[in-house]
Amino acid sequence: MKVLDRAHPSTRNLPELWEQSEEWYNWRTNPTGNVHTLAQIKVRDGINGLDEGVDHAYSWCQRYDGGRSWFTAGGHASSQFSTPTFLEHLRYGIEWAAGAVAGDCSATETGTFERVGLVTENLADPFELAVAPDRKVYYIQRTGALKVVNSDTLQVTTLLDFAYTSAMTDQSDGLLGMTLDRNFASNGWVYLLWSDKTLKQLNLSRFTVANNSVALSSEKRLLAIPTYRGEGRANSHMGGSLAMDAAGRLYAAIGDNTDPFASSGYTPIDERAGRAAWDAQGTAGNTNDLRGKILRITPQADGTYTIPTGNLFPAGTAKTRPEVYAMGMRNPFRITIEPQTNAVLVADYGPDARAADANRGPEGTVEFNRITTAGNYGWPYCVGNNIPFNDYDFATSTSGAKFNCAAPSNNSPNNTGLTTLPAAKSALVWYAYSASSQFPELGTGGGGPMSGPVYDYDPANTRTTKFPEYFEGKWITYELTRRWFKTLSIHKTAQTFSNARFGPTAVGDLQSINGIFENMSWIQPFEAEFGPDGSLYVIDFGEGTGSGRGGSNAGAGIYRIDYVANGRPPSVKIAATPDSGRTPLTVAFSSAGTAAGDGSTLSYAWDFTNDGTTDSTAANPSHTYSTAGKHTARLTVRNSGNGLTATTVTDVVVGNTRPTVTITVPDGGFFDFGDKIPYTVTVTDPEDATIDCAKVTVQTQLGHDSHAHPLDVYTGCSGLLATEADAGDGHGPGQNLYTLITAQYTDGGAAGVPALTGSTRVQLQPKSKEAEHFSGQFGLVVNDRATARAGKRLGDVDHNDWVAYGPVDLRNIGSVTIGVTNGGLGGDIELRTGSPTGTLIGRATIGSTGGWDNLVSPTVTLTNKPTGTTTLYAKFVNAAQAGGTPDLLSLDWLRFNGAGVKQEPGGTLSLAANPASGTAPLTTTLTATATAPSGQSITDYAWDFGDNSTVAHSATLRSTSHSYPRKGTFTARVTVTYTSGETRSLNLIVTVS
Numbered sequence: 001m002k003v004l005d006r007a008h009p010s011t012r013n014l015p016e017l018w019e020q021s022e023e024w025y026n027w028r029t030n031p032t033g034n035v036h037t038l039a040q041i042k043v044r045d046g047i048n049g050l051d052e053g054v055d056h057a058y059s060w061c062q063r064y065d066g067g068r069s070w071f072t073a074g075g076h077a078s079s080q081f082s083t084p085t086f087l088e089h090l091r092y093g094i095e096w097a098a099g100a101v102a103g104d105c106s107a108t109e110t111g112t113f114e115r116v117g118l119v120t121e122n123l124a125d126p127f128e129l130a131v132a133p134d135r136k137v138y139y140i141q142r143t144g145a146l147k148v149v150n151s152d153t154l155q156v157t158t159l160l161d162f163a164y165t166s167a168m169t170d171q172s173d174g175l176l177g178m179t180l181d182r183n184f185a186s187n188g189w190v191y192l193l194w195s196d197k198t199l200k201q202l203n204l205s206r207f208t209v210a211n212n213s214v215a216l217s218s219e220k221r222l223l224a225i226p227t228y229r230g231e232g233r234a235n236s237h238m239g240g241s242l243a244m245d246a247a248g249r250l251y252a253a254i255g256d257n258t259d260p261f262a263s264s265g266y267t268p269i270d271e272r273a274g275r276a277a278w279d280a281q282g283t284a285g286n287t288n289d290l291r292g293k294i295l296r297i298t299p300q301a302d303g304t305y306t307i308p309t310g311n312l313f314p315a316g317t318a319k320t321r322p323e324v325y326a327m328g329m330r331n332p333f334r335i336t337i338e339p340q341t342n343a344v345l346v347a348d349y350g351p352d353a354r355a356a357d358a359n360r361g362p363e364g365t366v367e368f369n370r371i372t373t374a375g376n377y378g379w380p381y382c383v384g385n386n387i388p389f390n391d392y393d394f395a396t397s398t399s400g401a402k403f404n405c406a407a408p409s410n411n412s413p414n415n416t417g418l419t420t421l422p423a424a425k426s427a428l429v430w431y432a433y434s435a436s437s438q439f440p441e442l443g444t445g446g447g448g449p450m451s452g453p454v455y456d457y458d459p460a461n462t463r464t465t466k467f468p469e470y471f472e473g474k475w476i477t478y479e480l481t482r483r484w485f486k487t488l489s490i491h492k493t494a495q496t497f498s499n500a501r502f503g504p505t506a507v508g509d510l511q512s513i514n515g516i517f518e519n520m521s522w523i524q525p526f527e528a529e530f531g532p533d534g535s536l537y538v539i540d541f542g543e544g545t546g547s548g549r550g551g552s553n554a555g556a557g558i559y560r561i562d563y564v565a566n567g568r569p570p571s572v573k574i575a576a577t578p579d580s581g582r583t584p585l586t587v588a589f590s591s592a593g594t595a596a597g598d599g600s601t602l603s604y605a606w607d608f609t610n611d612g613t614t615d616s617t618a619a620n621p622s623h624t625y626s627t628a629g630k631h632t633a634r635l636t637v638r639n640s641g642n643g644l645t646a647t648t649v650t651d652v653v654v655g656n657t658r659p660t661v662t663i664t665v666p667d668g669g670f671f672d673f674g675d676k677i678p679y680t681v682t683v684t685d686p687e688d689a690t691i692d693c694a695k696v697t698v699q700t701q702l703g704h705d706s707h708a709h710p711l712d713v714y715t716g717c718s719g720l721l722a723t724e725a726d727a728g729d730g731h732g733p734g735q736n737l738y739t740l741i742t743a744q745y746t747d748g749g750a751a752g753v754p755a756l757t758g759s760t761r762v763q764l765q766p767k768s769k770e771a772e773h774f775s776g777q778f779g780l781v782v783n784d785r786a787t788a789r790a791g792k793r794l795g796d797v798d799h800n801d802w803v804a805y806g807p808v809d810l811r812n813i814g815s816v817t818i819g820v821t822n823g824g825l826g827g828d829i830e831l832r833t834g835s836p837t838g839t840l841i842g843r844a845t846i847g848s849t850g851g852w853d854n855l856v857s858p859t860v861t862l863t864n865k866p867t868g869t870t871t872l873y874a875k876f877v878n879a880a881q882a883g884g885t886p887d888l889l890s891l892d893w894l895r896f897n898g899a900g901v902k903q904e905p906g907g908t909l910s911l912a913a914n915p916a917s918g919t920a921p922l923t924t925t926l927t928a929t930a931t932a933p934s935g936q937s938i939t940d941y942a943w944d945f946g947d948n949s950t951v952a953h954s955a956t957l958r959s960t961s962h963s964y965p966r967k968g969t970f971t972a973r974v975t976v977t978y979t980s981g982e983t984r985s986l987n988l989i990v991t992v993s
Contacts, residue, residue, distance in 0.1 A: 165713075591637070634648075661681060675723050813897065830874070
């Protein structure tokens with residue numbers, strides 16, 4: 001048994017893992033989430049038959065029907081009633097149920113936590129936060145501002161602003177890290193990690209908060225860390241998190257500062273001349289460099305620092321930096337300190353390969369690390385539980401031997417440190433895109449690990465909203481991409497067991513992973529810290545992608561999560577329409593979405609000018625503002641049942657109107673990586689008589705699953721955007737990649753009236769799309785198949801099942817090529833827009849392909865295309881199917897043909913096949929006739945034969961032969977790449993009878 005609750009009287013004295021010999025039962029309904037789980041059966045221990053997945057509850061309790069309920073699955077064997085540990089478990093369970101002893105039984109029930117909004121407007125890349133002893137929440141925005149919000153009044157004050165330009169923050173530079181000194185209440189010291197605005201370096205500095213502001217002159221610079229700014233995409237991985245332990249030691253997490261986009265999703269170790277920014281051996285693997293590390297120093301009052309004992313390299317060791325505590329990190333984006341032990345808790349991002357390659361390395365793997373002693377965590381040689389990469393020669397594209405994780409050696413010409421490195425340490429928890437056999441609790445998908453805090457329960461804290469003692473010592477972790485929160489419980493004792501199946505445990509081992517907040521939805525959970533009040537403070541980054549100073553983080557928020565099992569306050573929402581405009585301005589306010597949570601009635605108190613006076617008690621009032629300026633409207637809602645209240649605010653700007661920004665690039669338009677895309681931005685603003693195009697900024701981002709990497713910034717109302725040419729290779733095959741474009745404009749404001757930012761955002765779809773990267777589906781299963789183009793296909797296809805892709809805009813797309821296999825019944829693939837029964841724009845009839853691994857690639861001409869953004873549906877139809885068997889077909893990929901949104905690069909291309917048709921087996925010679933645009937040359941011919949055979953590449957491969965051994969319709973395709981990275985493609989149908 002995994003004993004999860006170390007506070008409840010029925011389990012507090014049980015061992016962390018409780019060995020028993022019992023007969024276990026499966027539950028008709030898994031109670032997890034509906035009750036408070038005290039202990040779980042440890043599944044995957046060699047015993048089959050348990051079907052509750054990873055959450056098989058053994059003992060639980062709850063408040064029930066006005067009383068109490070306690071349950072245990074133990075006691076089936078009569079011998080248990082002679083076992084002291086079981087008798088104690090049973091005794092205190094009975095006493096708790098009878099009300100004779102105290103104990104919390106709501107900690108893991110779904111719905112016992114409430115998310116309270118502190119700042120939900122005007123956030124631009126909120127990055128890291130810290131809660132002061134007075135419960136004020138200090139937070140930074142990557143765009144340059146250090147701000148503080150009063151938890152009671154919700155007033156936000158800007159203390160300092162580096163005012164970075166959009167160009168400065170086009171990758172991952174900016175204001176990256178922040179933490180408060182352990183004696184902040186008396187000294188006002190705040191530590192910031194920030195990108196220098198002139199020099200190519202990160203600065204780790206101490207500033208002083210005084211009189212509700214921070215003077216730049218108060219800076220005490222502790223460290224400067226040189227970076228590769230301006231060299232490729234190296235500044236995409238900057239890390240940035242800061243933390244301080246109880247002993248006053250300051251920790252800084254620094255990314256490897258290496259361009260990850262030219263390594264096919266594996267380790268970036270390019271040793272060619274001029275490619276230092278593409279070689280993590282010069283940073284993370286370099287003992288004489290501060291990047292790719294966790295740094296540890298002890299700041300002194302005079303602004304200097306000393307080196308703590310126990311760092312990785314003693315001061316004075318040649319070719320090392322004494323500030324290094326842990327090395328071998330890729331992008332340690334979030335670190336925290338365990339208050340009970342000062343252990344450093346690290347979440348480290350991994351590379352992006354969708355699948356393992358025996359000649360390159362493992363599938364993209366991310367890590368959670370709990371560091372109690374200095375060490376090397378392996379990157380760029382090893383990852384996860386010491387899974388090695390292959391050495392790789394980027395000059396010749398050849399793989400070497402696997403690296404030795406036990407004795408890594410750094411022979412890179414970019415290494416200025418030791419050649420012999422410390423042995424690599426295994427991660428505590430590691431996982432990749434696919435399901436983890438070791439940690440199935442973590443699910444599947446992209447990896448975005450984030451290290452949250454460890455709870456330190458304070459019995460003297462009288463707030464009823466504090467987290468209960470159940471969470472004492474549990475590590476709160478969360479996932480940016482998978483959007484969950486989970487606790488990691490760590491062994492505090494070492495144990496041995498009588499059954500030989502169970503190996504011994506050690507202090508610091510992982511004991512259990514359990515979900516929390518499972519009724520809460522998140523866009524991108526980004527930061528989490530406990531406050532002195534025992535509540536958890538969280539940043540949701542929203543839909544932002546690091547795109548500028550305002551208007552780019554829809555849905556972003558800073559929240560406080562309270563424990564509400566002892567009384568639930570209302571959840572309160574506020575909206576103002578319009579939120580800006582000329583004087584006088586009539587605003588309609590709405591409380592839509594506000595709820596009591598327990599069925600009680602609500603009362604409303606509106607303060608439109610935040611002067612302490614209640615101006616309206618209506619649920620949805622209106623108010624006319626006659627004075628120009630920024631006004632804060634406050635709504636307080638009271639629950640009539642328990643008397644608890646909740647408050648929220650919104651800002652209304654009077655005397656200035658938020659500009660409206662549009663861009664000519666269509667939302668959902670299609671492109672190929674490397675394309676150049678023309679754009680025009682139009683801004684309308686009632687107050688700005690002339691739009692200053694120098695204030696219009698446009699940024700591209702490389703979308704990857706549910707997050708994105710900021711890329712290039714352009715200034716002006718029109719221009720030509722470049723998409724990332726290395727994106728596909730840099731992330732490895734089969735990735736869910738796309739491009740985002742944001743455009744924004746900040747107006748001039750007025751006297752006493754703040755400037756306002758308007759923005760817009762569009763998503764571009766890659767012309768080559770894996771079928772499994774859908775936006776919705778009905779009835780289908782994503783199957784792992786070795787013969788699929790990226791290892792996966794959509795299967796279990798029945799009549800009237802469908803898959804959706806969106807947003808899409810079919811502008812300049814004339815046809816769609818479909819990669820499909822059929823070892824079953826066959827049928828039609830109907831392409832429809834808007835809904836599964838929407839306008840039919842194309843149809844492919846798929847007969848037998850001779851087996852599920854035999855792919856054909858017919859091309860469907862599109863007709864009756866709608867204009868504008870829509871959703872594309874592929875609907876599978878065969879009314880003759882009976883009972884869902886056999887399956888109709890299997891969909892592997894789609895290719896959208898046409899210019900899409902690109903600007904044609906010039907040059908010419910034609911394609912011929914000799915012959916283009918014939919009987920199987922058919923060998924044909926494909927010949928491309930191509931010219932390059934003026935001033936450029938052709939760097940690659942890529943031949944895709946439309947049957948999932950290996951794509952052939954060469955700069956001189958103008959002609960190639962290919963054999964089609966079976967019948968079918970195949971769309972062969974040649975793509976030429978020019979010096980600029982732009983491409984031109986052409987299809988040709990090969991028919992084999």
